[in-house]
Amino acid sequence: MKFLALLVGLTLVCGACGPSLREKALASTYLALDAGSKAFGVYDKQHQIDIAQHASSRDDGLAQLSAYWQTSDKIRDGFVAAALALSAAYATNSDATLSGALSAAAVVAQELAALGVKVAAP
Helix, strand or coil: CHHHHHHHHHHHHCCCCCHHHHHHHHHHHHHHHHHHHHHHHHHHHHHHHHHHHHCCCHHHHHHHHHHHHHHHHHHHHHHHHHHHHHHHHHHCCCHHHHHHHHHHHHHHHHHHHHHCCCCCCC
8 A cells, every 4th residue: 555655645746746856756656666566476476376276176276367367467457558658758748648657557556456465665
């Protein structure tokens, strides 16, 4: 939840960012996404191992993994969307691109929180 709180706080603070505050918001968002990506990588590997070890049969394990892969693919797509939005925000100096980057990162944070992924503060 600290991850989400950081992103929400940055969104509120950066309504009319000057260059230095904008740069700080972008850098903080990048660091938060990086921390989230690393935490998800650790969670993802262990979660798939847990599914495989606790499945009642091969077919049960494959079914559970298939269902989980749909969720994990959505989160990976969220990281890609957030990274692209962050790149656009770095490349242009507009409130719209900054807001888009912060919103995309907030979506990823919510998805990670829903899975129970613990993200260390950057």
